[in-house]
Amino acid sequence: MASGPDLSIELLGQRLQNPVIEAAGTFGEEYSELIDFRKLGALVPKTISLEPHCGSPPPRLVETPAGLLNFVGGDNPGVKKFIEEHLPRWRRYGIPIIVGLRGHRGPDEYVRIASCFKRGMGVMALELNFKFMSDCSSISDTVSRCTQATDLPIIAKLRPAGVIMTEMALAAESGGAAAISLVNTIPAMVIDVERQVPELPLGAGLSGPAIRPIALKMVWDVYEAVKVPVIGMGGVADWRSALEYILAGASAVAVGTAMFSNPYAAIETIDGIRDYMVRHGVMRVTDLVGLAHRNLRAQSALKGGA
Numbered sequence: 001m002a003s004g005p006d007l008s009i010e011l012l013g014q015r016l017q018n019p020v021i022e023a024a025g026t027f028g029e030e031y032s033e034l035i036d037f038r039k040l041g042a043l044v045p046k047t048i049s050l051e052p053h054c055g056s057p058p059p060r061l062v063e064t065p066a067g068l069l070n071f072v073g074g075d076n077p078g079v080k081k082f083i084e085e086h087l088p089r090w091r092r093y094g095i096p097i098i099v100g101l102r103g104h105r106g107p108d109e110y111v112r113i114a115s116c117f118k119r120g121m122g123v124m125a126l127e128l129n130f131k132f133m134s135d136c137s138s139i140s141d142t143v144s145r146c147t148q149a150t151d152l153p154i155i156a157k158l159r160p161a162g163v164i165m166t167e168m169a170l171a172a173e174s175g176g177a178a179a180i181s182l183v184n185t186i187p188a189m190v191i192d193v194e195r196q197v198p199e200l201p202l203g204a205g206l207s208g209p210a211i212r213p214i215a216l217k218m219v220w221d222v223y224e225a226v227k228v229p230v231i232g233m234g235g236v237a238d239w240r241s242a243l244e245y246i247l248a249g250a251s252a253v254a255v256g257t258a259m260f261s262n263p264y265a266a267i268e269t270i271d272g273i274r275d276y277m278v279r280h281g282v283m284r285v286t287d288l289v290g291l292a293h294r295n296l297r298a299q300s301a302l303k304g305g306a
């Protein structure tokens with residue numbers, strides 16, 4: 001049998017069959033009726049907290065010209081029920097699972113949730129969702145305490161929030177983060193001019209194509225700054241946008257908002273990356289990670305030498 005291009009990657013000591021992950025909170029188990037989860041690189045279920053939360057009342061989503069504004073408000077079953085009921089169901093798909101978590105009442109809660117997980121539970125890594133934390137020393141400290149509370153690798157998921165992203169990423173890395181996920185939704189708002197109030201609570205965040213060029217530049221900068229792998233996300237909707245992130249330095253990419261309008265977006269992205277690799281004669285997807293940096297340097301060197 002002729003062997004095709006190799007899409008597999010090594011991430012946090014685990015082999016993923018391809019670099020395409022489903023982004024946290026943007027899909028549910030009901031998607032399994034439409035797409036074959038087994039084809040994905042990994043899955044990140046909706047972020048869990050210590051206690052169950054029913055989330056915020058509707059409306060939770062508002063469409064904007066090129067993106068989606070959401071305030072879901074932490075809707076989740078809580079860590080106990082997640083481990084007992086949800087995790088076994090996610091594990092059935094046989095692909096790596098990254099569990100996202102957030103301590104609603106601060107760092108101690110992150111640590112308490114992290115301590116509920118250990119190797120052997122079928123979880124590849126824990127992703128700390130720092131949606132409402134941007135202070136670098138708190139990020140570093142929380143990551144560090146979570147690494148002591150569990151033997152699973154810790155990923156720090158960061159959100160642009162007025163602090164330079166590379167500083168937050170370096171803080172997470174110094175605390176012991178084994179990877180950085182970029183980006184969570186970007187703080188944004190829509191105002192209802194008839195009612196003359198914001199349409200969603202002030203914590204709402206923007207995702208989708210509108211944030212892609214911004215998130216891409218953050219992935220570019222963070223890739224240059226840290227040594228740990230970067231997982232890129234923000235408006236990934238197809239193979240082309242996924243490859244932008246990979247060329248900018250993302251070892252893996254997550255597809256989120258695109259799943260709302262096209263449930264097949266992640267699977268099509270995987271197929272599209274494969275076709276691209278065939279067209280460009282690329283044998284290993286890992287050869288593409290950060291390639292735009294090397295190409296830019298080679299170009300500058302040529303110009304400098306001319």
Ligand SMILES: Cc1cc2nc3c(=O)[nH]c(=O)nc-3n(C[C@H](O)[C@H](O)[C@H](O)COP(=O)(O)O)c2cc1C
Nearest residue numbers: 023024025047070183184207208234235236256257
């Ligand atoms: C409706 C909605 C719910 C989300 N819920 C979560 C969540 O529970 N945990 C999390 O870490 N990120 C959550 N996110 C952020 C996404 O995982 C992703 O980081 C972000 O949307 C950027 O990617 P995208 O533009 O492809 O959606 C959510 C995004 C949306 C749109």
